[in-house]
Amino acid sequence: MTTEKIKGPASYFPSIEKKYGRPISDWQALVRKHYPAKHMELVDLLKSEHGMGHGHANALVAYTLAGDKQAAV
Template sequence: MTDAPSATGPASYFPSIEKTYGRPIAAWQALVRQHCPAKHMELVAMLKREHGMGHGHANAIVAHTLAEDRL
């Protein structure tokens, strides 16, 4: 039996984010996209201010979402 590969980068925070804040990552990403266009740090500040998210978690969601949208 092989272990599943571990998430790296921003996605490595996702299990903790879902557990801590009680929403799936897709819901957080939808929220970020609703506030676009906005600058990266403006989106991070919104998650922190309006949802009480810690900086690292907010930054991970924003970074991952914006990177997906650039593809």
């Protein structure tokens, strides 16, 4: 049994859920609701309107955008 450490933006998810009290799926829906905004516009939205720290907001936006881009292929 191996337990691989989660790397990249998803490594922030447990602390995002704990600190901001909402599941990642809620945050991703919020990000998607503001498409086609650019990456930093979405980060700024999470920071200014939801009090999210820069690292958490950036990780969430990066992960969501990358996943949606991959799904579109």
